[in-house]
Every structure is written in C-alpha cells, then in structure tokens.
Amino acid sequence: MNKLITILLFLTVAVHAIGQEIAKNETLPAKDPKVAVTIGILQGGGGLLGADFEFMVAPRLSLQAGAGITSFGAGINYHLKPQINSSMISLSYWHQGIGDSYTQSLLGPSFVFRARKIFTAQLGLGYLLEEGPAWPENTAHPSAMLLYSIGIYLPIK
Numbered sequence: 001m002n003k004l005i006t007i008l009l010f011l012t013v014a015v016h017a018i019g020q021e022i023a024k025n026e027t028l029p030a031k032d033p034k035v036a037v038t039i040g041i042l043q044g045g046g047g048l049l050g051a052d053f054e055f056m057v058a059p060r061l062s063l064q065a066g067a068g069i070t071s072f073g074a075g076i077n078y079h080l081k082p083q084i085n086s087s088m089i090s091l092s093y094w095h096q097g098i099g100d101s102y103t104q105s106l107l108g109p110s111f112v113f114r115a116r117k118i119f120t121a122q123l124g125l126g127y128l129l130e131e132g133p134a135w136p137e138n139t140a141h142p143s144a145m146l147l148y149s150i151g152i153y154l155p156i157k
Helices: 002-019
Strands: 034-042 048-060 063-067 070-077 088-096 102-112 119-131 144-156
Touching: 048 070, 063 088, 088 119, 102 144
Parallel strands: none
Antiparallel strands: 034 048, 034 144, 048 063, 063 070, 070 088, 088 102, 102 119, 119 144
C-alpha cells in the first residue's frame, strides 16, 4: 500500500511541475484527432499481442483501456503536448493472465514515446499488486519489474 501511495504522490508532483508550463486557455484544435488505437507486443495489459483504445478527456489528459491475449489493462496519461499523437507519462494497471493462467497484476508509471507517425514504445516500472495461481511455486517474486511494450498507434479523427 505504501508503494501505491508513493507512486501516486510522485505522479501528482510530476504533473503539477509540468503543469506550470500549460497556458490557461489551452484547448485541442478541432482538426486534431482525439482518439487513438495502439496495437503491438505487450500492449493491452502486457499480453503477448494486444491493443489499447485511448481518448482525450482534456488537453494533455487521456484515458486508455485495452486487452491482449490473456491480459487486460487501463491507464491515465499526461501528454507532453496537447495532442493524442504526442509522447506521454502514463500511470497504468496491467493484469496478466485470466483464471488459472493469471500470473500477476501490476501498477506503475511509464514513459510512452510516440514518433510523429505510427511507431510507439513504452518503458516504465510496475509494482506488484497481486500474485496469481500461475506464478511458479518456490520462486521469489520481485516487488517491482520493468513495464515495456512496442507497437504502432493509429490516430482516429
């Protein structure tokens, strides 16, 4: 629980520190896409193959939800520019496995790089929330691990 509080405190401070650069009247241009779909490896909660659906709820702020092969996830994202096709800082939840194949669930911050077109990659740190029945017995489980993914994103107008 202390780790979760630490993560949330870190993200709150980071967002407010970056928020000092935001103009008060900043809005999304009408022609810019406000929705994106990302497809790739370890997307959708860390499944081998998966997809995420993301939509802007305010300038620089978006929500995402996704699913993959035996995984699902969700996140809240702060974009570095007021566009959905910009890089972002994400706080995401990854649930890896379903039923007897459930391995673990993780929560953590990550940086998501987005190229001007198509390419995206993510790198972050996930904190263990829960072990599942598929985690190997007699194996130490780290309390934190890397979150990473790679794929393509498609903005939708």
